[in-house]
Amino acid sequence: MRAASLVLGLGRSDRGDDGVGPAVVGRIESRLPRGSGVRVLAQEDPTTLLDLWEGHDHVVLVDAVVTGDPAGTLHRFDVGADAPPLPADTLARGARAGTHAFGLATTVELGRALHRLPARVVVVGVEAGCLDLGAALSPPVAASLEAAAELVWREVASDVPGCAG
């Protein structure tokens, strides 16, 4: 398996569990050795993804999701151009946590329509509990950070020299 070349956390760190994406990729960044070749970013506006992932063929996105599962539940979706289609409403159900209407799910589908979707895109979703302005991560989501980071790490580490998964 090739290593992810771009790891991107989506969300706002001052909106409760919406900040889980940046929190998880922060942990990944601190574990990567110098010169790993992996690009790690935190971003709030999903529409910038189409430019950010240009030139990368393996991307891991970390975002808060709302599906009705208990807060802190982890989800993993393969949504890249090489992946089989997801059931119709999978991402529609699971991508309502963004603070703007043009969210991750729409951006992925827009990338697919414009043939600008990387071959492998893995979405690691963390079920959000609290999205209040000014709130910190809720306890269940804070408790899931390590497991979420481990899930992302498995996508990242296998081919990075010195990063035995």
Added chain:
Amino acid sequence: MNHRLTDGGQVMHVDTLARVEGEGAMHIELRDGRVIDVQLRIYEPPRFYEAFLRGRAWTEPPDITARICGICPVAYQMSACWAIEHACGVTVPEAIRLMRRLLYCGEWIESHALHVYLLHAPDFLGYDGAVDLAADHPSVVETGLRLKKAGNQVMTVVGGRSIHPVNVRVGGFHRMPRTSELSALRPVLEQALEDALATLRLVSGFDFPDMEQPHEYVALRPEVGYPIEEGRVVTSSGRGFDVRDFPLHLDEYQVPHSHALHARLDGGTRGPYVVGPLARYTLNHDRLGDLARDAAREGGLAAECRNPFRSIVVRAVELVEAVSEALRILDVWTDGAAPSVPVPPRAGEGFGASEAPRGILFHRYVLDADGVIRDAQIVPPTSQNQAGVEADLRALVEGWADLDDHALQHRCEQAIRNYDPCISCATHFLDLSVDRS
């Protein structure tokens, strides 16, 4: 979701209003084809930031309030800077005003491109959204994405990054971009100008429902140029006053169905007032540059525009204006200007306003002698437009009563999108519900 009522009435309820910034709800109730009630419902904790600002230092509002919205952070930064500088009795030099205007042009380009192409154009072209539009007309969507990226690039060069610019401070900027950095924007903006003109040609060919609304228009009007980063307040009823007097005319009030305060001007005796592109254009079309004025003519706009559905054409004209203005600033900019001026604190009250892409954004701060914020007031454009949106829906729904529920819902959502409501600013989270008999 539609419900038949036991009294023969009917309710249409749309839980999640698609393609607006943020989420909220709209509830419409009809009896015998007559509109009984229209409510724009906004749910989030509305005044969080005003409360959060109390007790903070006078230097902090530009960074704190920029967090309110990922689409219009520059608007928050600029209105906050003007208000704090006003409270402290400081006037910034022309070079700082000019660089603020350039940064703001980037935000207008980014925000208008997003709304025109990804959120609003699909309504007029018969698509459910931008993804379906992209499948059939990829080059149209690519034009929009290229424009949006150009705006982001301006914000990155001037503001340090595109989403929440970090280079803005009370008194100016942390550092001024050099002409060598700015010149890299020129080819980007030259392409953006072509794309903006193409946008105008595209949207002016859309079919627009017949509608004229009598709302009072309120916009800023600067001493020269089209209103972007500053100006006095002017209205279509012929009134004009300084930003500091806005609170004397503005009355914010709570309605039970929305967490965002509604607003009325001079007691609401002249009906709802609205801010945003239609108001800006109608009150300032004489201030457009030559290219944008020609574009407006080509787009079929008269000096006054009262059809909310044509707001997409006005946004295209404003795209031409913002790109042209950014290029003009690049032409006249020279290195050497001080990035900021000192803003020592003093006790007082300050007022600031600028034209966010969606309309006037007003800030007011009260400082003590140490610069600690004792009171803060933020009046975003979407809050001010709530009554106008409701009035438009009242006017439209009766004329559309013969449409089936799906078509009616789609038309209502389109009418709401005319205002590019940023629920993220007004509070957060919007939903749509219609109840009809």
